[in-house]
Amino acid sequence: MAFGFRDLHWRGRDGKGRSTWRRGWVVAGLALLTAALMAFHRQIPDSIGNFGSLLETFLPWVGLAVPVLLVPALLRRSASAVVALLAPALVWLLLFGPLLTDKSGGGYDFTAVQHNISATNTDVGGTMDTLMKANPDVISLEEITGAELPTIQQKLDGTYRYHLVEGTVGLWSKYPLTDTQPVDIKIGWTRALRATVNSPNGAVAVYVAHMPSVRVKFDGGFTANQRNRSAESLGQALTHAPLKRVLLLGDMNGTMNDRALAPITMQLRSAQGSAGSGFGFSWPSGSPLTRIDQIMSRGMTPTSAWTLPQTGSDHLPIAAHFQL
Numbered sequence: 001m002a003f004g005f006r007d008l009h010w011r012g013r014d015g016k017g018r019s020t021w022r023r024g025w026v027v028a029g030l031a032l033l034t035a036a037l038m039a040f041h042r043q044i045p046d047s048i049g050n051f052g053s054l055l056e057t058f059l060p061w062v063g064l065a066v067p068v069l070l071v072p073a074l075l076r077r078s079a080s081a082v083v084a085l086l087a088p089a090l091v092w093l094l095l096f097g098p099l100l101t102d103k104s105g106g107g108y109d110f111t112a113v114q115h116n117i118s119a120t121n122t123d124v125g126g127t128m129d130t131l132m133k134a135n136p137d138v139i140s141l142e143e144i145t146g147a148e149l150p151t152i153q154q155k156l157d158g159t160y161r162y163h164l165v166e167g168t169v170g171l172w173s174k175y176p177l178t179d180t181q182p183v184d185i186k187i188g189w190t191r192a193l194r195a196t197v198n199s200p201n202g203a204v205a206v207y208v209a210h211m212p213s214v215r216v217k218f219d220g221g222f223t224a225n226q227r228n229r230s231a232e233s234l235g236q237a238l239t240h241a242p243l244k245r246v247l248l249l250g251d252m253n254g255t256m257n258d259r260a261l262a263p264i265t266m267q268l269r270s271a272q273g274s275a276g277s278g279f280g281f282s283w284p285s286g287s288p289l290t291r292i293d294q295i296m297s298r299g300m301t302p303t304s305a306w307t308l309p310q311t312g313s314d315h316l317p318i319a320a321h322f323q324l
Helices: 026-039 052-058 059-075 079-084 088-100 124-132 149-156 224-241 259-266 271-275
Strands: 110-116 138-142 162-168 169-174 176-182 191-198 202-210 216-219 221-223 248-251 292-299 301-307 318-323
Touching: 026 059, 026 079, 026 088, 052 138, 052 224, 052 259, 059 088, 059 216, 088 110, 110 202, 110 248, 110 292, 110 301, 138 202, 138 248, 149 162, 162 176, 169 191, 169 202, 176 202, 191 224, 202 224, 224 259, 248 301, 271 292, 271 301, 292 301, 292 318
Parallel strands: 110 138, 202 248
Antiparallel strands: 110 318, 138 169, 162 169, 176 191, 191 202, 216 221, 248 292, 301 318
């Protein structure tokens, strides 16, 4: 037996005599609240548990409220709820619709790969093989341990003759590195660096950074204050970058939507947002929910961005092509 939209009897009244426009107002209200959360996420305060930043980290997933609320709207045969659901659907499309199109294309003369390899990775050698298959010009790594550094060097040093390791972050390059130094992101130890990569098509100031971790706690909310302070320090360093071409590779522990990363994201553009296809979620690697690993630039033209296959890390590697 076929079931059609008309079988819901939209023109009838419910047991309380309410028409299709006068029932389902709770669902309609929730739909409008969802639209407001997405449209005005910047106005949601961070003063209580950094809730605004937490929302922005998973902002694309708020759109799931639309199909969820559509079910009771249909069961209630509520025209007002169905119409109200158009608001969050439209806001979601305005915010994230452009990410759904494939923006890659065009030539490139520089490729970067970024990966938090995880300090608990039990297959670092295989991880390096995965990264090298993308044939990048530079590879940035985070969570490098002293025990695994020899394996990394053995795998990479043949092709990537030039490298710099500062604390737990490192950069491997096919081209000479100059002006190398750690970058202070105010956490008490080194988790960021800077180097000039002297490629045949021009010099690039490359920054590698691993922002402090964030946690979601029932008693403390979204604990991200240390990450936020580090973002301010890295933003200041990027402001004074010595070259026109700037490339930032790293685990930001935050998304491009997160207001706390504004000192960084206001200066650089995301390769994924400019030249990728889809959201490019990178964490957790098994079932990615958000993109906290970033490749960002200025003075360079991203032409493609993508994620690499899963490795022994809890993050997915990411890559991008650029025209210099």
